[in-house]
Amino acid sequence: KQEVTQIPAALSVPEGENLxxxxxxxxxxxxxxxxxxxxxxxxLTSLLLIQSSQREQTSGRLNASLDKSSGRSTLYIAxxxxxxxxxxxxxxxxxxxxxxxxxxxxxxxxx
Amino acid sequence: DAExxxxxxxxxxxxxxQVTLACHQTWNHNNMxxxxxxxxxxxxxxxxxxxxxxxxxxEVSDGYSVSRSNTEDLPLTLESAASSQTSVYFCASSAAINxxxxxxxxxxxxxxx
Numbered sequence: 001k002q003e004v005t006q007i008p009a010a011l012s013v014p015e016g017e018n019l020x021x022x023x024x025x026x027x028x029x030x031x032x033x034x035x036x037x038x039x040x041x042x043x044l045t046s047l048l049l050i051q052s053s054q055r056e057q058t059s060g061r062l063n064a065s066l067d068k069s070s071g072r073s074t075l076y077i078a079x080x081x082x083x084x085x086x087x088x089x090x091x092x093x094x095x096x097x098x099x100x101x102x103x104x105x106x107x108x109x110x111x
Numbered sequence: 112d113a114e115x116x117x118x119x120x121x122x123x124x125x126x127x128x129q130v131t132l133a134c135h136q137t138w139n140h141n142n143m144x145x146x147x148x149x150x151x152x153x154x155x156x157x158x159x160x161x162x163x164x165x166x167x168x169x170e171v172s173d174g175y176s177v178s179r180s181n182t183e184d185l186p187l188t189l190e191s192a193a194s195s196q197t198s199v200y201f202c203a204s205s206a207a208i209n210x211x212x213x214x215x216x217x218x219x220x221x222x223x224x
Binding site: 042044046091097098100101 | 154212215217
């Protein structure tokens with residue numbers, strides 16, 4: 001059974017700092033990995049989707065990498081801003097089941 | 112623009128009552144999903160459907176049911192609401208089963224008293 005872990009559960013950084021969020025998964029036979037953002041009281045918004053054949057994806061200040069063999073993904077946020085404050089979740093597609101989610105990392109960027 | 116909408120956004124009900132949460136998507140996606148989100152548990156899959164007349168149980172399906180009579184809608188029914196079903200419920204859809212991007216609704220907050 002696929003399990004997804006995100007560490008740390010919460011992170012607080014000053015504005016302008018570059019930061020890395022971590023995601024690990026137990027079964028490396030994945031189809032893809034997605035990173036989502038969730039603002040309080042809102043639904044999830046897809047940020048980046050990495051297919052199993054890819055090593056990384058970039059969107060603006062966000063860069064996500066995937067290392068299937070080690071069961072890890074990182075989300076790199078450059079030059080963080082207060083507007084980046086949110087919960088970030090990763091989710092993995094594998095086997096015959098829909099996406100399995102980690103519990104998320106709650107990010108606070110302090111001005 | 113295509114979207115996925117959930118209703119009601121907030122509902123308070125009593126233990127034992129039947130409750131239905133609606134989910135409607137205009138993406139024309141075959142795949143639709145219901146998750147619940149609770150503090151300490153993250154997002155957990157309740158039921159999902161890969162097309163009309165197809166439904167499947169997820170990790171926490173007890174006490175819930177779904178039906179898929181058309182592509183656009185996947186209503187979630189709580190047959191006899193329990194306090195343990197107090198949660199935020201999210202509906203999602205995708206075009207491809209295991210390779211597609213997942214799109215979420217805004218969520219339905221359900222309180223069972």
